[in-house]
Amino acid sequence: MSEPSDKKTKSPVCGAGSRKLSSAEQAWEKNTLAPTLAKSAERQKEFTTTSSYPIRRLYSEADLAGWEPARDLSFPGEPPYTRGIHPTMYRTRLWTMRQFAGFGTAEDTNQRFRYLLAHGQTGLSTAFDLPTLMGYDSDHPLSEGEVGKCGVAISSLADMEVLFDQIPLADVTTSMTINSPAAVIWAMYLAVAEKQGADWKKISGTLQNDILKEYIAQKEYIYPPEPSMRLVIDTFEFGMKHTPKFNVISISGYHIREAGSTAIQELAFTLRDGMEYVEWAMRRGLPVDEFTPQLSFFFNAHNDFFEEIAKYRAARRIWYKAMTERYQSANPRSWALRFHTQTAGCSLTAQQPMNNVVRTAIQALAGVMGGTQSLHTNSLDEAWALPTEFAATVALRTQQIIAHETGVTNTVDPLGGSYFVEALTNEVEQGAWEYIRRIDAMGGMVAAIEKSYPQREIAEASYRYQMAVDRKEKIIVGVNEYVTPEKPIELLQIDETVARRQAARLSKLRAGRSSVEVDRRLQALRKAAHSSENLMPFIYDAVKSYATLGEICEAMRTVFGAYEELSVT
């Protein structure tokens, strides 16, 4: 692939140039505004977004110089998709209400899944515990104290069979938040689907599988970038051939934002991650028009309503330009950026937790006004623990209220054409392109990560934000203002019996399987890892022999080595 690293897009990006006021606006400033300001000054000298992006008093035609509606706004379902990827959006089909859930053992989570489906949830989303995310079995010494705590513990195909018991994978779409061991967990999922008799060509769901944002933000990596990227591209290739409806990756800004980035950084790093995957896959020889329709995205919905909406609209425009201009894609299915949204966990407060219902509702509304394809709303108790059933139900009901009671679903892109929203969309897009070009100049995202560039940018932004909160320049209700004494709320408790039950199940599994067969298949996997063969078939074989997650990840670790980051503080 001959992608010059400093290549620029051909399409112009409108940004905040100098504002040339119309004579009417000049007259308004003189006759109406000036006397008001003379009487009483505004509350603050400067108004900024949650990301500290400056916002002007009034937006008008003057902010849209160079903006061409036919080119930059267009119509829904048409390039550059600013107004959404479907012509009718939520008038035809609401977004998928996909609540992220997982705790304890596979049985515990299976029960919660079935509860959520019974209450009108339309898709599943699996949270795995930390040992699973790091590729360790529940009985590994490093798993002590962590089993089933942050999600469900899955150590083998046997656990996966329990997790999806009585849930028809042919009909329900499932998202799985798993990254370093994504190929292994996906192989387990496909094995369960096969056992249920579901057709791989028809099943749909999403594998997070986004290793780049792990190095950048969430830090659940196992292997160094090179072999990790190989595993990701292996899943792309496998998915293209065998599961054409499955999203093989969910390129995630969510965790980047949670780590403290600004909205523009979230957008820029996520989209540049997306470009990195496309480029690695093209270097492997995958045809751009064939694998890219299976790429999906995942963004955060933070507090600043309009900044978030502008971010989603700009994301679609950037991806369209990247696909058509950088990669010459001819397939419209590759052009339209599809995304999941989750409300901002980092915005929730431990203090006055009921207020979190309000925060979450406003954030979710931004996701919907920004045209999301699916949505998770956080529960009010998540600054304390995983949600109780009560809290999880309120969160789901929040989405249902937005969908059925507010009226925002009646029309497509209700904010389209707003001076403020269009200007902010342009500016956010411009800010993101600046970052993208900087990363191009560094030689791409893997190179930038190795230089700690995105990590450092995020750490800076997160520190600035915390200082602004500490100085009360930013007010957080119930935290640094409007503080009241409180009583503790009821929380979900995960006890250590989960770890014991998991350990017992694992020793029974190990005793009951053919260790000769397990060894043979792990050996085959190790051998393939040394070659350049696609590892998915070998991982699938190992999974079917009930080799555990830990054994499979360890087999690859012996070949690939482990990654240690250079910590930036």
Place this chain on the structure above:
Amino acid sequence: MPEKKIRVLIAKPGLDGHDRGAKIIARALRDAGMEVIYTGLRQTPDMIASAAAQEDVDVIGLSILSGAHNTLCPQLMKLLHEKGMDDVTVLVGGIIPEADIPALKQAGIAGIFLPGTSTQDIIEFIHKRLAPAH
């Protein structure tokens, strides 16, 4: 004679990689004039106790968001005791349900800081706690 700087080890025990809080605290304490050593991710209690001994720190700050505090904190306190390091002030910040706080204090954790704590509060706590020695 210049006052000896307070030495702090910021550590992320367990498998969790969410290091936003740990990094902010490390930087805020450094900006407040302390010597700060950050261990990086995935430190076992053993590694943390050894690093604390080697660096001769006055304070250990643990950042735990994963719910593993009831396992990890007592393990660390036991190791510090075995090394004769009972005088080291151990603080925990992160997601700690209130019900777990008494047992952690019992185990010897000097301060527990929940979400929403300002960096200034932590700085003041450390200064007060170490006042007689420094």
